[in-house]
Each structure stands twice: as C-alpha cells, then as structure tokens.
Amino acid sequence: MNIVSKLPDVGVTIFTVMSQLATEHQAINLGQGFPDFNTDKALLDAVYEAMLQGYNQYSPMSGHPLLKKAIQEKTQLLYGAEYDLNTEITVTSGASEALMSSILAFVHPGDEVIVIEPFYDLYLPVIKLAGGVAVPVSMEAPSTPDQSFSIDWDKVEKAITPKTRMLLINTPHNPTGAILTSEDLDALEKIVATWNILILSDEVYEHLVFDGAKHLSMATRPSLKKNSIIVSSFGKTFSATGWKVGYCLAAPELTTEIQKVHQFSVFSVPTPLQVGLAVYMKDPNTYLGLPEFYQQKRDQLFQGLRDTPFTPYKSEGTFFLLASYKGWSDKSELAFSKWLTTEYGVGVIPVSAFYRNPESKEANQHLIRFCFAKQEQTLASAIERLPKK
Numbered sequence: 001m002n003i004v005s006k007l008p009d010v011g012v013t014i015f016t017v018m019s020q021l022a023t024e025h026q027a028i029n030l031g032q033g034f035p036d037f038n039t040d041k042a043l044l045d046a047v048y049e050a051m052l053q054g055y056n057q058y059s060p061m062s063g064h065p066l067l068k069k070a071i072q073e074k075t076q077l078l079y080g081a082e083y084d085l086n087t088e089i090t091v092t093s094g095a096s097e098a099l100m101s102s103i104l105a106f107v108h109p110g111d112e113v114i115v116i117e118p119f120y121d122l123y124l125p126v127i128k129l130a131g132g133v134a135v136p137v138s139m140e141a142p143s144t145p146d147q148s149f150s151i152d153w154d155k156v157e158k159a160i161t162p163k164t165r166m167l168l169i170n171t172p173h174n175p176t177g178a179i180l181t182s183e184d185l186d187a188l189e190k191i192v193a194t195w196n197i198l199i200l201s202d203e204v205y206e207h208l209v210f211d212g213a214k215h216l217s218m219a220t221r222p223s224l225k226k227n228s229i230i231v232s233s234f235g236k237t238f239s240a241t242g243w244k245v246g247y248c249l250a251a252p253e254l255t256t257e258i259q260k261v262h263q264f265s266v267f268s269v270p271t272p273l274q275v276g277l278a279v280y281m282k283d284p285n286t287y288l289g290l291p292e293f294y295q296q297k298r299d300q301l302f303q304g305l306r307d308t309p310f311t312p313y314k315s316e317g318t319f320f321l322l323a324s325y326k327g328w329s330d331k332s333e334l335a336f337s338k339w340l341t342t343e344y345g346v347g348v349i350p351v352s353a354f355y356r357n358p359e360s361k362e363a364n365q366h367l368i369r370f371c372f373a374k375q376e377q378t379l380a381s382a383i384e385r386l387p388k389k
Helices: 014-024 041-052 065-079 094-106 123-129 153-159 182-195 252-265 271-280 290-305 333-344 376-385
Strands: 089-092 112-117 133-138 164-170 198-202 228-233 246-249 320-324 367-371
Touching (some): 014 333, 065 271, 094 164, 094 246, 094 252, 112 123, 112 153, 123 133, 133 153, 153 182, 290 376
Parallel strands (some): 112 164, 164 198
Antiparallel strands (some): 320 367
C-alpha cells in the first residue's frame, strides 16, 4: 500500500516526549499544561445529577440550550457583548476542535494565515491540512524579566498580502504569559479596517489574568467582534481538561460555516457535561474567583525560582511562567529541558518547541516554560529539588 502522509513532518509532540521522560525518571511534571488537582466537587455533582435526570442522549449539534445560555450570560457580564443563542454560539469538543473547525471552514488551498510566534503546536498542522500556508510573525522578546513579550503590529501588517485569509492570535498567550493591551486592540482595529481580515482569537485562558488586569477579548470591540471567531475552553477554566468541552463565538455567517465542519467531525458534545457546566455556572464566582486562585500559585513558583539559578519572567496570564537559565547553561532549550528532567527530577517544556524552526537561534533564547496549575505541595517539592544560588 502506498501511503502518502498529509502531515509528513509531524511526529510525537514535545508534550508527549517530555511527559514520558518525566515518568521514566520519576520527575515532577511542570511541563504539560494540566492541573494535578481535581475539579470542584460541586461541578462533579452537577454532571452526575444531569446523568441521573436523563441528560444522556445527543445534544443539539450547536450545543445544549442551557449551556449556550450560560455562555451568552457570561460573555455579556464580562465583555458587554451580545451573542445570539441560535446563530452565534457553538459548543465544541474542546478548544482544539473549535480551532480546527474554524481553520478548516475558512482556509482554502493557497490561503495564507498569519500566526504569532511562539505559538501553540496545533496551529500549523491544521493550517497545512486545510491547504493553507502559515506565515509566522515573531513576538518581541522582553529586554528585562519584569517586562512581557509583545507584538510588533507593523511587522504583522507588513506580512499581510492579498492571499491572507486569517490572523490567528492568542491572548492570554501560551507560552509567554503575555496579554493584549488596549493599544494592541487599537492596532488590530486599524488592521481590520484596512484589510477586512478574519481574526481567529484563541482565548482559552480568558479567566486567568493577574494583578488586577482585565482580559481584553475581541468581543469588547464591536469592530473586532464582527470579524472574529473567539475560542474558549471549559477544560482550562474549570480544571477539567479531560472533558474536552469548549466553544466558539462568531457572527452568524461565520458560525454557519464553522458548524458545517463541526457537525461532520464530532456532531455534538457529551450532554451531561454540558448540562452540568450550565448549572454550575449559574454562580459567576465559579470563574470570577479564578485569577486570585491561580495568582497565588504563580507567586509561589515565581518566588521559589528566584532562589535558584533560574531568572523567572513576568507572567500576566495563563497558568504558565517562563524562566531563563542563561548564565547557568549553554545547552539548547530542548537539551536543557531533558537534562533538568533527568538530573533534577523537574519536567519542563522548551520555549523553542513553540517555534516553526525549534533549532533556530531566534527560537533558543535560554527560556523554558513551567506550568503552575499544580497543588501547593507539588510546586514546593519541585522548587526543593532545584539547586540553590
């Protein structure tokens, strides 16, 4: 049989590689982005009750009405934005499916998609599956650890051509922890006004923004809202990544096309999970209290790393924190991450893995990514294993 791969350059992801290495060496895994604690028992009870009440058959293709209503109310409360229940909300099998359905729906062979580098590893393979061409635009690295990565919007606009179909952004940003500012949205508005470009906005960490800052969703600006597909994740929000429940928000003409792909990939999402989430979200504090909860974990890891040879970088959002090992080792980021895992028993992810060319000099800035969505004791144990200054 002559098999011709559509993704010949895709192998096992860095997350699988590093997690397996951590398991083999009994390392504390601060690499892969998932919590090591259970979701709220009240949410588990709500899902169980939904099962007992008979919510065990297919939900409507676009999502269960109860959950779509909860999404609508949350979006109105947080961003002052109205989305129609029937034509602008789609419940998906995790944010990954929302991103994939959106890219497959709008990217045609030869179309260009601008992606902000470093980027989540799903983006490029899906663009390739759609026949599109990814055009990376690198973020500007901070000059000091108390600054954040940023986007040079002039570079973004220079990358736009008549073939550009979509601009893919991520805020809060994985892996850097940066968030978009009002000035960033101003620049985006100008780009949209000039090019009428489609924005795919990955906002899965929307509830994890720290130090009193606010998440600036594309939904907060009417001129951006009409051109944007906004993606979020209940798995990330409620520490239930294994449930794979997410959603996307988009104008009716965009939603129609996304749902054409969605209905023939997964059709619908598990009903008891949707109903349980809807019941649980009746109390807005279930998501409004998350910034304080995760900021305590961020601060614990940040302060702990300051006593080690690492230099921790500012994290404005997500549950990730970057740290520099410059001055400690000259190894590449991948080699250093493997060495740290095997020698000190702490698993991390190299930031270079989030670049198109992980071997390039630009991708190797002596930075690794820690995940702090862990129990207090887990973080304390990891810090204890690291050498001190």
